[in-house]
Structures are given as C-alpha cells and as structure tokens.
Amino acid sequence: MSSVKSASAPIYFGSFLVTPQVFHQTPLSFALVNLKPILPGHVLVSPRRVVPRVADLTPAETSDLFLTVRRVGRMVERLYGATSLNIAVQDGVHAGQSVPHVHAHIIPRKPADLDPIDAVYDMLDGDEGDVGKAQREAEAGCAAESERAKNRPRFPVVDNEGRKPRTAEEMKAEAEMLQREMEKEALD
C-alpha cells in the first residue's frame, strides 16, 4: 500500500497519460490531482484498470478503491483545513461521467467556502466538474469543447413543493420488493 512512483510506469486516466498528476498508488488504485479543481484539494481516485463502471470492478478493486478514497480524503481534509468531504462517482455517461474510467471525486469542504443561499449549481454536473473536457483542452491546447459540455446530463429541476413524502406503507412495499430483487442478485 506504499506510494511508489516510477517514471517507467505510465499511468492512464481513460486515454489520458496522467503520470505527473498522480500522487498516490496502491496495488489496484491511484490518486491524481485535477487540472481545474472545483475547490482547493479536489482530487480523483481511480482503479488502475481502465473500466467505465463500478460494476466492472472486481470486489478486490472495489475495496481498494474506496479504502484509498477514505485515506486520501482524510489527508486532503487535514491538509486543506477542511471539515467535510464531498465524495461522488458519476458512474456512467448518463450520470455525467466525462471520462470512461471509474473515478471518485473527493472535494474538501469547509463552512466559509460558499454562499448557502445563491449557490445552487452542482459544479460536478457543470462544466467545472468535467474532468474529460479539462484534460482534452490541456492536450489539444484549446478550449473548443463548450458545445459538448452543454449536452452533458445534469440533475433535473424538480418541483419540490409538488412532491409528497411517501407513506410508511408505500416504503415498506418497495422495501419488500427490493429485498426480493436483491436475492436474485449475484453476490459478486
């Protein structure tokens, strides 16, 4: 689990060579700094194997990835004087994933980092969080990606007043249905 960085072992994030951005490696995962961090200390953790979906990971890769998230998160929280962390995986293109390689965002948060009233954008879902766009721009030396970014999926606006909490009976029925579905699920 020690951090061994070797210039002779290139590391790819999707199709991007990111070796100089990598700051931590485990047998199955690596952590890298961002081209355009949303907030100070915003970093990514990925499996070494280039696969798009969490479901594509083996159990060992899944465990290693999130143990690395936990350890890296603790470090950036301490280092950047934060008090909380946003941890997010856009697992698939329709969840906003911009690079088809599993990656967990870790974003250190603190009380003074935002305006709670006006700050309504999820930057992860916006241009700001598009790590693929940033990497492509860096490699191409240009910024002609705006049309592409406009069409990325985002969280929907929902009329919150119009939605009612579900009843205990509705939730119990759904829980029982899902319990039966879980029993059909392969263990790994």
Add this chain to the structure above:
Amino acid sequence: MSSVKSASAPIYFGSFLVTPQVFHQTPLSFALVNLKPILPGHVLVSPRRVVPRVADLTPAETSDLFLTVRRVGRMVERLYGATSLNIAVQDGVHAGQSVPHVHAHIIPRKPADLDPIDAVYDMLDGDEGDVGKAQREAEAGCAAESERAKNRPRFPVVDNEGRKPRTAEEMKAEAEMLQREMEKEALD
C-alpha cells in the same frame, strides 16, 4: 452476505428507526428506501454502526459498505431500467450531510430522465436530497423545516470563464507535495 430481515432487530439511520425501509443487510451494512426519492430507485446504503464520517469506519466497514453500494447499484439500475448511477456521500455537515450517520446515495439515471440545458440544480444539495428533513417531517407529521434547509451548505457558483486550467508544472508540484503528505498518513 445474505439478506436477513428480522423484526426483532431494529435498524437505526441516525436517530431514526427505519426497519421497515430496509431491504438489504450485510454483516456490517444495510440498504434502505428513501422517503422522498429524487428519481425512481433512489436508495441509501449505510454502515450498521452509527458514525458520522467515512474516516470513522474501520477498513472492514468501508469495504463492506462500498461492496454493498456496488451490488445494490447493479440491482436498482437493472430494476429501474437505468443506464448509469450517481453515487454520492455527503461526508460531514459542511458537505451537506443532514443525518450524522454515513450514507451513500445511489440514484439510477437514464437518458430521458432530465433536461440537460435547464436542469442545473444539484438536488442532493437542495431540499430534495435532505434525507434528514424528510425523516424528521415523517416523524413529526409536519413540514416546518424550511428555515433549517435554507442554511444547508451547497456547491458554490463559480465563474468558470475566470478559471484557467493549471499548467503541467503546477499540477506536478502539487502531486509531489500530496505524495509526501500521503506518506505521513496512517495506513488505517
């Protein structure tokens, strides 16, 4: 790892008794349905032990939690005809956590579920994603939580045009600094 549901073993999500909402249990984790799902199939996965932060989990709890997220995510994606998943942990109150008990949101996503242009709100950061508010309202039988919700942290609005991608040298320097910091980090 089988799903064993027993009425004699009450399950708490923070201070809330959620046994009827639980649809899956492992030795160290459980999965529950939401009172007000953001999208169909939006569920939560928590460790059995009531602790607020991911850093409070043991390595075994961390692995079990995310292996459960992976398995439950695969199930809801299949069951709700989705093609992607948003996986998110608001790890601490300044990241928007509303119940001081670690929980991963799993939100099935598909192409037709949203308008990519106008849908700019991160509902997880809004009222919609406030699982604590929903649970409190359900228990109290009222909806007088609006002031509380207004003051929850959100992602900041950032002038994206004003931010430049960092140079390779800047990123390399940060990566080297973080690599040194990771070496100071305890393994568990």
